[in-house]
Amino acid sequence: xxxxxxxxxxxxxxxxxxxxxxxxxxxxxxxxxxxxxxxxxxxxxxxxxxxxxxxxxxxxxxxxxxxxxxxxxxxxxxxxxxxxxxxxxxxxxxxxxxxxxxxxxxxxxxxxxxxxxxxxxxxxxxxxxxxxxxxxxxxxxxxxxxxxxxxxxxxxxxxxxxxxxxxxxxxxxxxxxxxxxxxxxxxxxxxxxxxxxxxxxxxxxxxxxxxxxxxxxxxxxxxxxxxxxxxxxxxxxxxxxxxxxxxxxxxxxxxxxxxxxxxxxxxxxxxxxxxxxxxxxxxxxx
Numbered sequence: 471x472x473x474x475x476x477x478x479x480x481x482x483x484x485x486x487x488x489x490x491x492x493x494x495x496x497x498x499x500x501x502x503x504x505x506x507x508x509x510x511x512x513x514x515x516x517x518x519x520x521x522x523x524x525x526x527x528x529x530x531x532x533x534x535x536x537x538x539x540x541x542x543x544x545x546x547x548x549x550x551x552x553x554x555x556x557x558x559x560x561x562x563x564x565x566x567x568x569x570x571x572x573x574x575x576x577x578x579x580x581x582x583x584x585x586x587x588x589x590x591x592x593x594x595x596x597x598x599x600x601x602x603x604x605x606x607x608x609x610x611x612x613x614x615x616x617x618x619x620x621x622x623x624x625x626x627x628x629x630x631x632x633x634x635x636x637x638x639x640x641x642x643x644x645x646x647x648x649x650x651x652x653x654x655x656x657x658x659x660x661x662x663x664x665x666x667x668x669x670x671x672x673x674x675x676x677x678x679x680x681x682x683x684x685x686x687x688x689x690x691x692x693x694x695x696x697x698x699x700x701x702x703x704x705x706x707x708x709x710x711x712x713x714x715x716x717x718x719x720x721x722x723x724x725x726x727x728x729x730x731x732x733x734x735x736x737x738x739x740x741x742x743x744x745x746x747x748x749x750x751x752x753x754x755x756x
Contacts, residue, residue, distance in 0.1 A: 491586050491592070501590065502597050520601050525608070531673075535674045536548045544717070545717065547710065549616075550616055553608070554709045555705065557605045558631065558702045558704075558705040560601075561598055564597075564601060565640065566660060567660060569642075570643065572594050580752055591640070591643045591644050610709075613709060618710075624708055627704045627727070628704065628705060630724065631708065634727055635698075641740075645741040645744060648745045648748040649748075652748070667698060677719065681718070695726060697733075700726055700727050
């Protein structure tokens with residue numbers, strides 16, 4: 471009975487938090503718009519910088535990694551391949567980076583006004599999604615430019631891949647934003663980990679290269695079932711039409727994405743409850 475009571479209390483607490491966030495949805499929208507405006511405040515180009523950064527990354531990776539280091543061999547439409555992976559990974563990275571610093575960055579507001587604290591990391595998720603949509607438009611334009619628009623049924627891979635990024639990104643964002651209040655080194659550690667994860671994901675090299683290097687076995691399964699790897703592969707399957715028949719993908723990719731999504735939902739629920747327990751002392755710690 472104690473276990474049942476505790477479980478019911480956890481569910482009711484999560485439901486209360488969800489209703490509280492919904493009741494403050496207008497404030498969440500204002501925070502998202504504020505984050506977007508503040509990012510490029512007093513900038514002459516404004517949101518154009520949202521395009522410049524990924525395009526600069528694309529040019530660097532394409533020329534240095536693709537041409538100079540010959541990574542493009544065996545990878546058709548290499549520029550589209552890279553930008554597809556960057557689009558997926560940038561969304562995850564921006565959610566995690568923005569969410570981690572969101573509570574500390576809004577210390578003044580948290581001390582003065584009552585809001586469900588979850589709205590601050592969620593605002594980072596919203597602004598990251600806005601930038602993501604701009605990059606998707608560029609990606610679609612690139613696929614049309616190379617004559618390989620994603621007009622196949624596999625475009626639907628983007629749905630579970632995007633949901634995996636959002637669930638894991640939001641879950642980790644809630645946890646890390648709370649932990650960062652108590653240990654400010656967290657946000658700097660996150661920057662390092664995100665840099666490592668970029669190169670540990672099949673963004674500038676193919677999953678098939680990893681398979682040929684490590685072979686079949688546990689190490690390949692661990693690498694493949696990393697949610698970020700799965701999401702990047704899902705995006706590539708959806709948008710990178712030129713590679714459908716040119717490279718191999720893991721078996722049962724769609725099933726793996728669905729399973730990862732299930733775990734992501736569990737983590738989102740669990741980490742939200744951890745966040746809820748830790749938020750009581752935010753004002754004092756800030």
